[in-house]
Amino acid sequence: MRIRLLGGLEVTSPELRQIRFATRKTSLLFAALVLGGRRGYRREQLCEAFWPGRSNGQARSSLRQALVDIRRAFPADKDAGVYIDGDQNAVALIAGPDEADISIFDRKLVDGRPADLAFAADLYRGELLAGESIPDGLDEWFGPYQGMYQRKAQQLVERLSLALSEPGSAEESACEGLAERLLASDPTVEAAHRALIRIHALRGHENAALRQLESCRALLQKHLGAEPEALTASLAPSLQSRARPEYQRITPGPDVVSQPQVFSVSTKHHDRPSVAVLPFQNLSGDMEQEYFADGIVEDIIIALAQFRHLYVIARNSSFAYKGRAVDIKQVGRELDVRYVVEGSVRRTADRLRIAGQLIDTSTGAHLWADRFDGTVANVFDLQDQVASSIVGAITPRLEEAEIERAKRKPTESLDAYDYYLRGLAAFDRTITSRSVIDDALRLFMKAADHDPEFAIAYARAARCYATRKSNGWMVNPAEEIAEATRLARRAVELGRDDAIALSYGGYVLGYVGGDLDESAACIDRALLLNPNLAAALGVSSWVKACLGEPEKAVEHAALAMRLSPFDPRLFAWQFNTGLAHFCAGRYDEAVAWAGKSLRHQPNYPSAMRVVAAGNALAGRLAEAQDMIARICEFDPALRLSNLVDVLPPFRRPDDRDRYIDALWRAGLPE
Incomplete structure (x- = not known):
C-alpha cells in the first residue's frame, strides 16, 4: 500500500x-x-x-x-x-x-x-x-x-x-x-458509543458501560440538544440488571431509559406536509444487512430534511418503532405525520433487493412503491442510489397528494399554503395556456398576501412572468419584467436557506432580468443546500447552457431526470438538454430532446424554436419550416426583429448568432 x-x-x-x-x-x-x-x-x-x-x-x-x-x-x-x-x-x-x-x-x-x-x-x-x-x-x-x-x-x-x-x-x-x-x-457518533458500551459489557465491566451510556447522553445534549437513539437506549436494561449496587446509588434513575419508547411530537397541526421514515425491515436473516438498512433510512431522513417545505420526523423518534409491528394510522397519530415511508431489505446470495413505499397515514393508501436491485459488492453505492431515488420519487408524490388535499378544502378555509398548492396544480400539472398561467399567478400572489414571508410563493409568481415572456404573452413588457425581477429578488432575499426559492428566483433573475451571474450564484447555492433537489438541477442545466457550458448542462439535466423521472417539470429539463446540445453544435440531439419536451408539453414555444433551429442547421429545411409555421400559429406576433424578447440570455455571442441565423433559415418572418 x-x-x-x-x-x-x-x-x-x-x-x-x-x-x-x-x-x-x-x-x-x-x-x-x-x-x-x-x-x-x-x-x-x-x-x-x-x-x-x-x-x-x-x-x-x-x-x-x-x-x-x-x-x-x-x-x-x-x-x-x-x-x-x-x-x-x-x-x-x-x-x-x-x-x-x-x-x-x-x-x-x-x-x-x-x-x-x-x-x-x-x-x-x-x-x-x-x-x-x-x-x-x-x-x-x-x-x-x-x-x-x-x-x-x-x-x-x-x-x-x-x-x-x-x-x-x-x-x-x-x-x-x-x-x-x-x-x-x-463526540456525538452514537455507533462508536454503542461499540464501547458493548466492549465494556463483554469484559464484564457493566458499570463502565453504563458510564459510557451516560457520557453519550450528556454529549448529545451538549452538542445537539438530543436524546440517544432508541437502539442506544435499549442497551440500558441488561446493563442495569447486572451492574453493581454502588453504581446504582450514583445513577439518576429517570435518565436511563428502560425500554425503547416513542418520542412524542407536538400535536400541532402542520400546514406543511409531514413525513416519517420508519426503520426498514431486514428480511435476510443476516444481521449485517441490518446496518445497511439503517444506513439507507438515515440517508433518506437526512436528504428529506433538506426540503424546507417538509416536516421530517427525526431519526430518534422514527427508530423507536424498530422491530415492532406497527399500524400506519396509529404511527400517523403518534408522530403527527401525514405520510410514512417504510421498506425492506432482502439478500439472496450476492444479490440485494430493497423495496420502499409511501403511505398516507389518514387513509392507509399506498401513494408510491418501487424496488431496487444490486449486488453485495456495490453495497454502499447501492445505499446512496436507493436513498436518492426514493427521495426523488416521493417528493413529487407528496406534492401531488398535498395538492389533492388542498383541492378538497372549501375555498373559504384556504390559507397561504393551500393557495400555493392550487397555484402549483395550475402551473405544473396542466397544458400551459395564457389563462392557466394567469390563474397560477393570481393564486401565488394570494399565498404571498396571506404570508408576506412566503419565499417560494414569490419565486413561483415570478416564474409565471417568465412563462409569459417565453410565450410572448406579456402585455406591458417593461412593467412585467420589472415586477418579475422584484418578485424574484424578494424570493431569494427571504429564501436564502430555501433551495426551491433560490432555484426559481435565480432562474427568473437570469431569463427575465438577464443577470446570468446572479442567476448562477442563486442556483449554485440551492444545490449546495440540497443536492437532491431535482428542480435546482433542472434550472442549473438551463443556466449552464446559457453560460456556454453545454456538457455540464446535459449532465445536470440528466441527474434531475434520474432523481425525479415523473416530475411535472420533466418537459423543461428535456428542453434544457436540447438547448445544450444546440449550443454544442449537436443538432440531431437537440431536435430529439426538444421533440421529447413537446410530447410532454405540446404548447412549449421554447422547445418548438429549438426543433426549428436544430432542423435548419442539420439541413432538414422542410421540417424546420413546418415547425416555424406551428410557432407562428401559436405566436403570430413573433418576428426576427423581436426574437430577442424571448431568447435565452446567451453568454457566448456565437450561440445567440447561430440560433437567430437558424430561425431565419427556417423561415421566421423578419
Missing part, C-alpha cells in the same frame, strides 16, 4: 520514500484521481474545479503541469503499479487493488468476516484527507467522499462490535481503537 487518504494524505514510492508534490493543489489533484479510480474525470471538469476563474488555456496548462509532477513520481512503465492514463479529453489514475488504503478498506468491508472488519478498522486512521487544507470550492468536490467514508466507518464500528464474541481478541482491540478515533473527531 503506497497511498493513504484515510487520516490524511500520505504517498510513498516503491522504495518506501515519502513523496511530496510541488504544490498543495497537485497533492489534492492526486487525491481526487485516486478517488476517481479507473473511470477518471474529464479534463474540463478538473480545470473548472481546481483552477476556477482562469481562462480555459491557463487552466489546461496548470493541469498539464500538475500531471507532469504526478507522472514524475509515478512513471508509466510496464511494471508500474500506479500510473496516469488519459488523452486530450480525460485523465485517470490507474492503481492496483492494494495500492490505496480506500481500495483495501472497501474490499474488507465487502468480505465482512470479523478479521476483515478488524483490518478495515485499523486502516481507518481518521477522516478522509484529515488535516489537509482544502480551499474554498474544492470542499464541494471532496465533501461527498468525506461524508461517505465517515458513514462507512460508523457502520463498520457497529458491525464489528456486534461480531465480538470474547474479550481480549485482536478484533476487540481494533474496534475499540476505531470507536475512540471516531469520537475524537465527533
